[in-house]
Amino acid sequence: MNASVLQTLTDLLGKDGLLVDPDVTGSYRRDMMPLAPHGSPLAVALPRDAAQVAAVVKACAAAKVPIVPRGAGSGLSGAANAIDGCVVLVTTRLNEIVEVDPDNRLAVVQPGVVNLDLRGAVEKHGLFYPPDPSSYDWCTIGGNLSTNAGGLCCVKYGVTTDSVLGLEVVLADGEVLRTGRRTVKGVAGYDLTKLFVGSEGTLGVITQATLALRPLPQAPGTLVAAFSSVAAAGAAVSRVVREGIVPSLMEIMDATSIEAVEAHLKTELGAGKGCAALLLCQSDSGGEQARRELGAIEQVCQDSGADLVHSTFDLAEGQMLLAARRAVLMALEEYGTWMTDDVCVPRTRIADLISGCERISAETGLRVAVVGHAGDGNMHPTIIYDPTSEREFALATRAFNDILAVGLSLGGTVTGEHGIGKIKREWLEREIGPVGLRTHRAIKAALDPENLFNPGSMFSMT
Amino acid sequence: MNASVLQTLTDLLGKDGLLVDPDVTGSYRRDMMPLAPHGSPLAVALPRDAAQVAAVVKACAAAKVPIVPRGAGSGLSGAANAIDGCVVLVTTRLNEIVEVDPDNRLAVVQPGVVNLDLRGAVEKHGLFYPPDPSSYDWCTIGGNLSTNAGGLCCVKYGVTTDSVLGLEVVLADGEVLRTGRRTVKGVAGYDLTKLFVGSEGTLGVITQATLALRPLPQAPGTLVAAFSSVAAAGAAVSRVVREGIVPSLMEIMDATSIEAVEAHLKTELGAGKGCAALLLCQSDSGGEQARRELGAIEQVCQDSGADLVHSTFDLAEGQMLLAARRAVLMALEEYGTWMTDDVCVPRTRIADLISGCERISAETGLRVAVVGHAGDGNMHPTIIYDPTSEREFALATRAFNDILAVGLSLGGTVTGEHGIGKIKREWLEREIGPVGLRTHRAIKAALDPENLFNPGSMFSMT
Known part of the structure; x- marks a missing residue:
């Protein structure tokens, strides 16, 4: 049966459109989340257009071979992870x-x-x-x-x-x-x-x-504010929201993230000693409006007890600060392997989430860095562990889950943007409850009665 | 069976929570769209909380009595119209x-x-x-x-x-x-x-x-521009979009609407003789930003050949202009009964839609006024007819449908905001095609397997 479907798919896609060599298909087994389960695909299909996609789907449906759709594989929840015997359907060639x-x-x-x-x-x-x-x-x-x-x-x-x-x-x-x-x-x-x-x-x-x-928005102005307590930074975020200021970017980095980035980029972020949190904000409203918005945020930060607030309309300086924020995960790799969480909490509860992460870090003895999109409460607590140590992997897994529990207890969600995938299935159930799960299953069964697409991902049908 | 469910519902909701007198329930037969079919409800249920809603649903499901949910009844597609023997479930008492x-x-x-x-x-x-x-x-x-x-x-x-x-x-x-x-x-x-x-x-x-x-946005500044051709007004809308200006409001009124409003409100909108279309725009960005936005729109209108452009930051004047726009439907009632369409077209095709409506008006001999949300292409061509004339009602129905066909042919949708309801079911099918319809039916069957809620509205199950 498998040989027959592989022949059909090769006929459809050509030899370069269907990968079957395990040495090659191995790199399509998983995305960027190491914790999520992943299996070995029967083949990797690389269709070139929608007609080929439809033909692959029909062939797999006829042969009852499950399909796992995949893009670049940059995901962080294992949603694109292969299951044993599946066809990974990669859409990267449909790139027009x-x-x-x-x-x-x-x-x-x-x-x-x-x-x-x-x-x-x-x-x-x-x-x-x-x-x-x-x-x-x-x-x-x-x-x-x-x-x-x-x-x-x-x-x-x-x-x-x-x-x-x-x-x-x-x-x-x-x-x-x-x-x-x-x-x-x-x-x-x-x-x-x-x-x-x-x-x-x-x-x-x-x-x-x-x-x-x-x-296209205007070139942004950028503000950075350093706080000696996470609570003060959290209070500043809440007040920005409350005062109706809408920056185009509002990120938070905790002390662990700042330290890692400063070491990695060999630069000073101007945070100074004793800095517990940095807020990084931008306004892309342009001209006077941007100055007014950043001025209002500056005032809020000062009122909330910031040790330092600095605004710039120098584009290069703004880009440097943003690059520092974007470099956090890479910087953390110098300490070990990372595993990043993705909880989103009401914007008033950011400081509580960060203290929760500090507690979990102390309990597990693992470094937990917190960075995130403060403006919408979407935080990425990132756990550092030694992948060669089974003990540390187990502790990291525990920390990963404990952070989700803290997020839920603060009225948040277990995933703000990464998804459920194959890593948070039981957490989906915990968040949406039995009626929610039943509704999901009903919709899935209605649109995909044979459970062809990504079976077992997000939730199981039984 | 019906007697038994009525008793159950009365027990649940109390006498004032379940209306059964046909003289009273008659006013819950339909919403604001006269064309849509409507039947006679068995009863009208007025639950006070979610628990009562759930109890009504369970009782009706057990008795196989269909439920038509309803709010205030302001809808324009007949979605809340009763069908014979249904319970109209009115949610107005859940008003906290x-x-x-x-x-x-x-x-x-x-x-x-x-x-x-x-x-x-x-x-x-x-x-x-x-x-x-x-x-x-x-x-x-x-x-x-x-x-x-x-x-x-x-x-x-x-x-x-x-x-x-x-x-x-x-x-x-x-x-x-x-x-x-x-x-x-x-x-x-x-x-x-x-x-x-x-x-x-x-x-x-x-x-x-x-x-x-x-x-809360800033108090808005308002701009009004008069054009001697619909094409010029349409070109101005396209150019506002293309230049990346985002007003907080951008409405269009054609000559028929302007004339009706001026007569109804006994005021001059400043459109002058030979005015074919008015654009009404606002910016709520405040201060310099609002002045810049309205200034840019003013320039676009002049470049597009407006005969008159006037901006004001006087709130009362702005409100007066907006009230004129909001008064169009009421003003049109002086000519007869109206039936309003709701097509949304790509923003570059607004002028084409208006010319299509002019053609349909000429063909049917009925007045068709066009007002709408120009900024997002959502137009409300409104047909005036004499409800006592069967011939005019038939012509109005024909015009209503012809306008939908024009909207679709311009790459638009048959409903931008009013919905499909019981008036545009065949048009939904025409717009979404057989695969779309099958998908709708599959989802409906998954969530409402007995077809309890609003059966036959939006689409039929067979």
Whole structure:
């Protein structure tokens, strides 16, 4: 049976479109989350267009071979991890920017387009595609859609789903569904577009997307504020929200992150001794408006007890500060292997989450760095461990889960932007409860009755 | 059987909670769209809380009596219209604003809260709930959620779904589903929240919603521009979009609407003789920013050949102009009965839509006024007819459908914000195609296997 489906797929895709050598397919076994389970694929399919995707789906459905859709593999929840005997369907060859329509501020793209390439292509038209996950220079739009990716932009511009007008999706029977529209508004029928966005490859394979674009913002001004207590930094975030200031970026780094970045980049972030937290904010409103926004944030930081506040409209300096924030994970690698969490809490509870992480760090004896998108409460506590030590791996796993429990207890969610995947299945159940789980299963069974797509990911059917 | 379910419901809700007198229930037969079919309800249920809603659902499910959920009845698609023998479940008594949390910029409300009341309650905290359908002074949040209502705000602030964080929904088995969260980001599981928003009462009864709020914008500046051709006004809209200007409001009125409003309000809108279209724009960015935005729009209008452009930061004058726009439907009533369409087209095709409406007006001999949300291409061509003339009613129905066909042919959707309801079922099928329809049916069957909620509305199951 397997030999027969492999032959069918080779006939469809050509020899270079179907990888079967275990030495090659091995690199498609998992994404960037080491904790999530992963198996060995039967094959890796690299279709070139939607028709080939549909043909692969039909062949796999007929042979009852499960399909795991995958983009670049930058995910952090194991959603694209292979299961034994599956076909990993990689969409990276569907990488055409089909259309940029500046008059209607939209783009039509295939799923394999890299986020950064789309950003560049629309920027030429004075337009902006907001979602900017940390992996934006190599992750694909298809993966962004499947995980409803976020990034640093979300505090002002929302997440991926907020930028999607319509999708083309290959369903489990190989038929092509078109959802949504090219208009900015539209309520004809159920919002299937937003149902597929964030469904992590469990309902179909996205083969095209119509994306809403925004006017390119002004070059940003940047503010950095250093606090000697996490509580003071948290209070500043709450007050920015309360006062109705909407920065275009508002990130937090705790002492462990700052220290790691300073060592890694061999630079001073100006945090100084005794700095417990840095806030990094930007305004892209331009001119007087940006000065007013950053001025208001500066005042809030001072009132909240910041030891130092510095604003700059020098682009290079702003980019340097942002690069420091983006370098945290790489910097932490100097201490060991990292495992990053992704809890999102109400914005008033950020300081509580960070103290929870400090407690868990003390309990496990592991370093836990906290960085995150303070402006929307989406924190990435990152645990450092020695991967060669079974004890440390077990402790890291415990810390990972304890942090999720703290997030939930603060009224948060176990995933702000990375997704459930194969790493947080039991946490999904804990968060959404039995009625929520039953509803998920009903929808999955309705759209994918044979459980063809990514079976066992996000939730199990039994 | 019916007697027994009526007894059960009376026991549950009390005599004042269950209306059965046909003279009384008659006023719950239909919403504001005269064209849509409507039947006679068995009873009208007015539960007071979510537990009573769940009990009504269970009782009706057991007796196989269909339920039509309803808010204030301001809808324009017949989605809340009764079918023969149904229970109309009215949510207006669940009218509590449960919580306003200014620190996290959210509100928790019951579905019966009137849109205007929520606006007022959050404004006290310096906060803003954007969705503002024309009926905002009497429509309810529950209806807004069920139709994914829009309004004048959408060009800058999006539609209802963009302001919803989570829902509480009574499902067809009477169980209570909680979707979403209180955090601004979150990707745990499918986006059930946005699936229920806009589902027009076909999947469950919303009993509570957690809504995201925004900082209260600045008092707006207002611009009005008069054009002697619709094409010139359309070109101005396209250029505003292309130049990346985002006004907080951008409305268009054609000559018929202007004339009607001027006669009705006994005022001059400053359009002058030969005016074919007025554009009405606002910026709520405040201060210099607002002046810059309106200045840029002014320039675009002049370049596009406007005969007159006038900007004002006088609040009373701005409100007067906005009131004129909001008065169009009422003003048109002086000519006869109106029937309003709701097509949304790509923003570059607005002028084409208006010329299409002029053609249809000439063909049918009926007056067709076009007003709409130019900034997002959502137009409301409004047909005037004599309801006592069968011939005119037939012509109006033909015009209504012809306008939908024009909208679709321009790459638009048959409903930008009013919904499909019981008036555009065949048009939904035409817009989404057989795979789309099959997907809708599969989801409906998964969540409401006995077809309890609003059967036959939006689409039929066979």
